[in-house]
Amino acid sequence: MSNTSTTSAGRASQQTELLRRREKLLGKNTPLFYDQPLHLVRGQGVHLYDVNGHEYLDVYNNVANVGHCHPRVVAALSGQASTLNIHTRYLHEAILDYAENLTSTFADPLSTVMFTCTGSEANDLALRVARHATGAMGIICTRETYHGNTSAVDELATLFRAGEAVGAHVKSVPFPDGYRPEGGLQDQELCDAYLRSIDQAIAEFQQEGIGFAGVLICPIFANEAVPNVPAGYLNGVAERVQAHNGLLIFDEVQSGFGRTGQLWGYEYVGVQPDIVTLGKPMGNGHPIAAVVASSELVNAFRSDVMYFNTFGGNPVSCAVAQAVLDVIEDEQLVSNARDVGHYLRSGLQDLQQVHEVMGDVRGPGLFLGVELVSDRQAKQPATQLAAQVINTMKAKRVLISKIGPFDNVLKIRPPIVFSKNNADQLLDTLDEVLTELVKQGGIS
């Protein structure tokens, strides 16, 4: 690194050079955050540090759930990696200990785990299990969703596909949104209106000879921008799935491991699925993920299909995941997510009194969404403002993102070690940024 990098011009040219290399080596359009991308070099707890030594409050990264570079997690990783790292076709006690500890946190009959490396692999495997069990191919998921990047899971996605048709084996249904309720319907009436789409999709699958395998859905609708979905909706979905002998798969890649203020999203919403998929925060950044289901489902699948995942559930991954589970328990992070989440949500609701653009504040635990609108009555999405907000927040050293069908919902999803002090810093900065940007005028 030359001395020029310490000057502002040097830093800018270094950044340009990195971007040039990145485009050449990883390809054009490889996803990147922010108008001025962030060059990170270090992480600790809820903080990230850039190449210039600036400290950022991380209010975005849910993967590092128990905090960046948690020493217990790193120690477990290093210790096991220097002892033994091998696939699971030999016996290893720690793998079983972790499998036991993990499954013991689930309600019966969710007692058996199939390890994979990524949430995408877990969702792909869940589809295979559901299709095997039902002998049918049809999967229902929601609009504005994303469940991963394999060919089969990508068929479910609508979020990043810009109107591309979903596969023949997939039907996407709209979901009820308490903030923008169609026809102004409320509660059970709103649910019923949307549950008719489920009925219709099941009927169509049956008419088409594809058959109905199940519903794959995130219990907190994370990628749909954590909308306020009326309580009866998921219950209605579960009833329909059961009535038509399908399987209810909850993608808990985002809602799991304490995020909602409950350990599992299904506890938060009070509806039990047949299959749960886990991912992102399971190893705090180490690639481990899983499918949890009944032993009946797993045994039936495994009796016909030789499923093996070379890296899945190896001793290193399980040691890391065990450390994550231990930290969540010992540092009482589930109740922290609940308490600080509640505190932060209240703070955001207070800000909502001051800032007209904050149309809606919502979300479970430490996964909050703030929908920005240019007009509270018309609920006109303030898409451009949302982009300005996240870039200006970043300039003030607070990292958040945006999401939603209109890309106008601020996405607030920090590591769950987030404290009330951290929440105050976020609230103060957001207040400042919204004041500045709205004063500059031109909300759109």
Next chain:
Amino acid sequence: MSNTSTTSAGRASQQTELLRRREKLLGKNTPLFYDQPLHLVRGQGVHLYDVNGHEYLDVYNNVANVGHCHPRVVAALSGQASTLNIHTRYLHEAILDYAENLTSTFADPLSTVMFTCTGSEANDLALRVARHATGAMGIICTRETYHGNTSAVDELATLFRAGEAVGAHVKSVPFPDGYRPEGGLQDQELCDAYLRSIDQAIAEFQQEGIGFAGVLICPIFANEAVPNVPAGYLNGVAERVQAHNGLLIFDEVQSGFGRTGQLWGYEYVGVQPDIVTLGKPMGNGHPIAAVVASSELVNAFRSDVMYFNTFGGNPVSCAVAQAVLDVIEDEQLVSNARDVGHYLRSGLQDLQQVHEVMGDVRGPGLFLGVELVSDRQAKQPATQLAAQVINTMKAKRVLISKIGPFDNVLKIRPPIVFSKNNADQLLDTLDEVLTELVKQGGIS
């Protein structure tokens, strides 16, 4: 752990308990090696150690390519995991350094890399890239193959599917086998006979309106039991792929990173593919994998598809993979694989003079196959003997496996730090085991 575990009966009951827990927690039929499964606790270099302190020579595990728990790899993992572990939507220099070092080992135009976590994800992504580029769905692969476990990649598999039909978008073709040449054909005549299957599959895809996207194949036919495929065959495949505007994808999950005595399998076979997929040994057990292709292919894909892999190519994975690449270079492991592979193959050929059951000795570098037959003329597969051999070898503390359409090919595929002394131990043990088992009679 109770004191009973130090007695033989105690060890047996401990093993029974582990198997019971494993079946309950991971499901019945979760794959497991050996009649009496091995309970491992430690690994170092080419050795593995069981719970009773016994040392095993590892002549099977290709994932720990540079040796189990290599200190430089562990140090890189620990160092980066305690500094920063985050996804790639921020800038990070070490990711680009690794991408540059990795792609610089490939011939033009293979200059761009898309990171994933597993070989399955890499092959799944390669299918997406090929199907996107060609606008066609049809993929040709070989019989007796396996390329991974996602829904789309599993469609290609025949190896673990017991006659199950492949998907509509996949056609499996037979491959030429120098040991069992159909009709006694040799060399180019044998190639031509089998290349007609490729022509036919392409024509069928076109007639069916599915179109031809490409061929996905392991250049050394690893899962097909490393048959002696005549030199002209892969050239003929490449010509046909090009003539029909498809893409040639080499699955180098097993043949890559020095295994063949060349860094890449495509160099070993002398045929250049359009896309290469990497996996298993890339991180010596850490979950990192990749697709390498031309910038044109990657840019065209990325311009239409938002592909993102949360853990893929993160700073920790890249630090580990960089250490693996450095060790391969600094310890001259490619030439070691070539030299020790040659030495081992010669030793096996010497044993073949003594043991009638060793019908064929073959394979590149440190991936050797020994086909066991009960009759050299008739080439009757000695399937049961192969199972006895690997279990008896294990009892004598040498780990190998078996593979092939008849499950009668000994699979010899050690970490490539394997030495000539290690080879001698393998050869002596195999000699002893074959002598014992054949003396006991009943080759079948």
